[in-house]
Amino acid sequence: MFDRRLVQYFDWGLLGLIVLIGSIGMIALYSAVTAGNATPQQILYTKQLIWYGVGLTGMIAAFVINYKLLERWAHVIYFLCVALLVIVLIFGTFGGGSQRWLVLGPVSIQPSEIVKLAVIIVLARYYSKLATARGFTLRDLAQPLILTLIPFALIVKQPDLGTAMLLLLIAGSVTVFVKIERRSMAYIILSGLIAVPLVWFSLKAYQKRRILTFLDPDRDPLGAGYHIIQSKIAIGSGMLTGKGFLKGTQNALAFLPEQHTDFIFSVLAPEWGFAGVLFILLVLLLLIVWGLRIAHGCRDSFGTILAVGITAMLFWQVFINIGMVMGLMPVVGVPLPFISYGGSSVVTMMISVGILMGISMRRFMFE
Amino acid sequence: MRKYLKTADSDWFNQRLTGVMYCVVVAFAILVVRLFYLQIIEGHEYRRLSENNSIRLQSVDAPRGLILDRNGRLLVDNRPSFDLNIILKDAKPVDQTVARLAEYMQVPAEDLVAKIAPGGGVSSYKPVLLKQDIGRDALAAIEVHKFDLPGIVMLINPRRHYIFENSAAHLIGYMGEINNNELNCGDYPGCRVGDYIGKFGIERSYESVLRGQRGGRQVEVNVNGQVVRVLKTVRARPGKNIFLTIDYNLQQTTEKLLKDRAGAAVAMDPKTGEVLAMVSSPSFDQNMFVSGMSHEAWQALVTNPHRPLENKAIQAEYPPASTYKVVVALAALEEGLIDTETTYNCPGYHRFGDRVFRCWRRGGHGTVNVVRALAESCDVFFYNVGHELGVDTIARYARACGLGQPTGVSLANEANGLIPTTTWKVQRFGEPWQGGETLPVAIGQGYDLTTPIQMLMVTAAVANNGFINRPQLLKKIETADGQVVERGRILANGRLPASQQTLAIVKRGLWEVVNTDGGTARWARLAKIEMAGKTGTAQVVGRKKGEESIPEEEMEAHLKPHAWFLAYAPADDPAIAVTVIVEHGEHGSSAAAPIARDMIRTYLMEKYDPRQVASAESDKSEG
Numbered sequence: 001m002f003d004r005r006l007v008q009y010f011d012w013g014l015l016g017l018i019v020l021i022g023s024i025g026m027i028a029l030y031s032a033v034t035a036g037n038a039t040p041q042q043i044l045y046t047k048q049l050i051w052y053g054v055g056l057t058g059m060i061a062a063f064v065i066n067y068k069l070l071e072r073w074a075h076v077i078y079f080l081c082v083a084l085l086v087i088v089l090i091f092g093t094f095g096g097g098s099q100r101w102l103v104l105g106p107v108s109i110q111p112s113e114i115v116k117l118a119v120i121i122v123l124a125r126y127y128s129k130l131a132t133a134r135g136f137t138l139r140d141l142a143q144p145l146i147l148t149l150i151p152f153a154l155i156v157k158q159p160d161l162g163t164a165m166l167l168l169l170i171a172g173s174v175t176v177f178v179k180i181e182r183r184s185m186a187y188i189i190l191s192g193l194i195a196v197p198l199v200w201f202s203l204k205a206y207q208k209r210r211i212l213t214f215l216d217p218d219r220d221p222l223g224a225g226y227h228i229i230q231s232k233i234a235i236g237s238g239m240l241t242g243k244g245f246l247k248g249t250q251n252a253l254a255f256l257p258e259q260h261t262d263f264i265f266s267v268l269a270p271e272w273g274f275a276g277v278l279f280i281l282l283v284l285l286l287l288i289v290w291g292l293r294i295a296h297g298c299r300d301s302f303g304t305i306l307a308v309g310i311t312a313m314l315f316w317q318v319f320i321n322i323g324m325v326m327g328l329m330p331v332v333g334v335p336l337p338f339i340s341y342g343g344s345s346v347v348t349m350m351i352s353v354g355i356l357m358g359i360s361m362r363r364f365m366f367e
Numbered sequence: 368m369r370k371y372l373k374t375a376d377s378d379w380f381n382q383r384l385t386g387v388m389y390c391v392v393v394a395f396a397i398l399v400v401r402l403f404y405l406q407i408i409e410g411h412e413y414r415r416l417s418e419n420n421s422i423r424l425q426s427v428d429a430p431r432g433l434i435l436d437r438n439g440r441l442l443v444d445n446r447p448s449f450d451l452n453i454i455l456k457d458a459k460p461v462d463q464t465v466a467r468l469a470e471y472m473q474v475p476a477e478d479l480v481a482k483i484a485p486g487g488g489v490s491s492y493k494p495v496l497l498k499q500d501i502g503r504d505a506l507a508a509i510e511v512h513k514f515d516l517p518g519i520v521m522l523i524n525p526r527r528h529y530i531f532e533n534s535a536a537h538l539i540g541y542m543g544e545i546n547n548n549e550l551n552c553g554d555y556p557g558c559r560v561g562d563y564i565g566k567f568g569i570e571r572s573y574e575s576v577l578r579g580q581r582g583g584r585q586v587e588v589n590v591n592g593q594v595v596r597v598l599k600t601v602r603a604r605p606g607k608n609i610f611l612t613i614d615y616n617l618q619q620t621t622e623k624l625l626k627d628r629a630g631a632a633v634a635m636d637p638k639t640g641e642v643l644a645m646v647s648s649p650s651f652d653q654n655m656f657v658s659g660m661s662h663e664a665w666q667a668l669v670t671n672p673h674r675p676l677e678n679k680a681i682q683a684e685y686p687p688a689s690t691y692k693v694v695v696a697l698a699a700l701e702e703g704l705i706d707t708e709t710t711y712n713c714p715g716y717h718r719f720g721d722r723v724f725r726c727w728r729r730g731g732h733g734t735v736n737v738v739r740a741l742a743e744s745c746d747v748f749f750y751n752v753g754h755e756l757g758v759d760t761i762a763r764y765a766r767a768c769g770l771g772q773p774t775g776v777s778l779a780n781e782a783n784g785l786i787p788t789t790t791w792k793v794q795r796f797g798e799p800w801q802g803g804e805t806l807p808v809a810i811g812q813g814y815d816l817t818t819p820i821q822m823l824m825v826t827a828a829v830a831n832n833g834f835i836n837r838p839q840l841l842k843k844i845e846t847a848d849g850q851v852v853e854r855g856r857i858l859a860n861g862r863l864p865a866s867q868q869t870l871a872i873v874k875r876g877l878w879e880v881v882n883t884d885g886g887t888a889r890w891a892r893l894a895k896i897e898m899a900g901k902t903g904t905a906q907v908v909g910r911k912k913g914e915e916s917i918p919e920e921e922m923e924a925h926l927k928p929h930a931w932f933l934a935y936a937p938a939d940d941p942a943i944a945v946t947v948i949v950e951h952g953e954h955g956s957s958a959a960a961p962i963a964r965d966m967i968r969t970y971l972m973e974k975y976d977p978r979q980v981a982s983a984e985s986d987k988s989e990g
Contacts, residue, residue, distance in 0.1 A: 037421060102625040177387060178383075221598070221601055222424055223582075225599070226424055226585060229585070232405060232413065234413075234414045235402070235405050235413070236405040236416075236417075237411070237416070239407070239410035239413040240406070240410070269406070270417065271401075273406065274402065277402060277406070278399065281395060284395075289388070290386060292391070295384055296381055304380050308384075315394070319394050319395075326402065328397075328398075
């Protein structure tokens with residue numbers, strides 16, 4: 001079982017990248033929980049470290065185990081995760097307006113994070129068996145659609161619109177990557193173009209207002225609109241070189257909710273300025289490109305699609321989170337990978353990267 | 368046959384990957400461009416705004432709905448209150464600012480400091496209230512010295528204004544600060560600590576209608592924390608306006624009539640159930656609750672033996688006394704026990720077993736039938752009838768008339784009253800009912816208890832020939848811009864347990880109370896309007912044996928009986944029903960009936976347009 005080549009081809013670069021990003025995350029978190037708050041919440045910092053520890057174990061397990069096993073166990077993993085989602089709807093605790101956590105003693109987990117990975121795995125398995133050069137027809141897409149919609153609906157019920165949207169984007173990206181047949185794609189786009197206005201007109205006035213407010217935070221100047229303005233001020237105030245470590249959080253950030261989770265980027269930006277944030281963006285871009293490179297190097301379609309799926313998840317979370325705090329996107333709660341505070345997010349990301357490492361390690365091994 | 372891609376065809380995948388790569392790069396480019404815009408292009412501006420947290424939120428309270436009478440006469444509105452606040456983070460150095468403020472306002476600095484002391488840990492950008500409702504002079508002084516007082520902000524909040532002090536106080540009610548239980552119970556969504564909600568009366572019953580929706584503003588402030596620009600506003604939505612059914616003219620007149628007495632007077636339109644006036648005396652000034660009253664003032668209200676905070680019209684329970692004879696008469700006729708020919712002889716007393724029960728008229732009424740017994744309020748007639756009926760039958764009819772239970776009028780804390788039955792006595796006292804106890808019950812003494820509004824509902828039901836209408840207080844609800852949202856409806860609580868013949872007989876009796884010699888309310892007769900009614904004199908303390916000879920006039924004031932009068936007019940087509948009770952008023956005929964008469968006169972004169980009379984005269988002169 002234990003092949004010397006595994007160690008030889010171990011992806012140290014990826015590991016180094018993760019360590020770098022993780023460190024950035026801890027620095028940002030430290031700033032978010034100490035300065036600017038009346039009562040520093042040091043405990044969050046310690047908790048995050050612990051989660052990194054747990055995540056590290058998961059990551060090691062993920063690359064030690066052959067990723068091909070995931071293909072075999074895909075459905076089991078999927079059902080387990082969906083079951084967790086159902087459980088959280090029945091027994092979950094409320095927080096931040098939705099019911100998304102399961103509390104097990106001192107630990108609370110968020111099943112919607114892990115479900116993303118489960119959906120990626122199960123889609124990768126399905127697509128790897130059925131991928132053709134021409135692309136998927138609508139009939140082919142029926143099963144993946146259902147596989148995606150079940151957890152989607154459960155997450156929407158919580159309600160956690162951000163993660164639900166994310167799930168759709170990830171699934172969509174993977175599907176488009178493996179190619180949808182041109183005609184089917186046309187049908188999909190066409191039906192979307194027709195359905196959206198139809199649905200819009202059938203909505204009641206207050207529902208329309210809610211959606212518009214969601215899409216344009218400025219329509220809610222006392223709520224989301226205010227948070228985005230404060231976020232933009234925080235980011236913009238960084239200017240070129242930033243205010244310096246721990247010096248950015250005095251003012252605007254005392255008014256950002258979730259500054260250690262969704263808005264953590266707005267803590268980094270004023271302290272490090274354009275120069276620092278550009279660096280961070282480049283590092284994140286590098287991570288994504290690395291994932292794509294691993295996909296490129298992989299010899300089997302399951303591994304390739306799996307790698308693409310995981311990379312898509314990383315990409316979309318980065319894009320949505322940073323886009324949101326800069327006012328480009330509606331306000332949704334999507335964690336920034338490795339940087340936002342959140343045990344389930346950290347562990348899921350570590351396991352995902354572990355899988356990537358596993359794929360990378362085995363690129364010269366054939367069945 | 369489909370050509371499945373398996374392991375070998377990685378070229379195809381690689382092509383796709385390149386495409387993905389480009390998309391990713393473009394996405395990041397977008398992010399970088401946006402970042403550049405925020406941090407480099409607009410960087411200066413944002414840096415400026417980030418100093419001092421220049422963009423803030425201010426809350427804008429919604430004006431509460433107005434309360435008006437049925438004709439649109441304004442009874443309660445809102446006025447602006449200037450509240451002085453301090454924002455600690457902007458007011459540095461705090462001591463100096465507070466000292467200066469104390470000087471300008473001519474107020475000892477310690478008072479102001481006391482308000483600030485506790486909230487240290489709270490976000491220091493939140494305004495802390497120093498003084499509510501500062502007067503014009505203080506306002507002027509502070510505005511003039513604005514630049515000397517960083518961190519001092521004036522917030523303008525709407526405050527309740529009860530236009531007519533002491534008037535309709537129990538009906539309209541008052542407001543108070545929301546407490547923790549109310550905040551947590553979920554009945555008051557959108558309310559925060561420090562908000563005022565209706566606690567009594569209409570203000571409470573229609574809280575959700577009257578309360579608007581708070582709004583807010585995004586504002587930019589300068590280094591002193593003072594607003595320099597309003598960026599965005601979310602308008603506060605004013606509450607809806609309530610039109611009550613009361614006629615303020617009648618209400619005011621009635622209040623004058625009851626001014627120096629303790630008691631209650633309620634009036635209703637028998638056809639619709641709309642309450643035309645509701646007065647409870649003594650009253651209080653609701654405006655005292657708006658700005659918070661001193662401990663002494665509150666103690667004075669709470670310990671006053673005449674209980675000014677109680678709405679006697681719905682909360683106070685009294686023995687109905689002779690007014691109850693209406694119910695007993697109705698029961699006896701309907702049960703077929705008696706008819707108009709049945710008579711009893713009243714020699715001034717009635718023997719029952721080994722006890723003697725007296726009639727209020729010493730010499731007795733002689734032989735009377737039910738109509739005369741009502742008109743002259745003969746106790747002996749009803750002792751006889753009551754005994755024949757039995758207490759449980761009386762109770763059955765009384766409950767069917769709506770007594771012994773709340774009427775359902777939309778005010779909190781309505782009392783139930785009490786209609787005794789044999790079962791009740793066993794449960795309450797553990798003893799069986801004695802036959803002799805039915806007799807006082809039949810004349811409305813004994814264990815019976817009713818509220819003025821219950822008796823009003825019964826009076827109105829008799830007046831309109833049998834429909835027991837729930838007393839209504841709401842005429843209509845309108846939005847702030849005049850759109851009618853809801854109208855009051857006639858709600859039936861049931862029908863009187865009596866046929867039209869029975870009612871006709873009872874009504875005849877009630878008419879004779881006022882309009883015949885010998886009727887107990889003959890002095891309350893009106894010239895142009897035919898009124899019908901029933902007097903009642905409710906003993907406050909039972910008279911001991913041997914004390915029965917003490918005339919009532921010589922009793923101490925607080926032992927004198929309460930005076931009731933029920934009335935409706937005009938007798939042939941009633942437009943108003945009235946119930947008056949004067950605590951310790953002694954006789955229903957002398958204390959309560961004149962008040963009812965004047966109320967009716969006021970209301971009907973208004974209704975029967977005096978101009979009609981005038982125009983008839985001018986026609987004559989022209990013709």
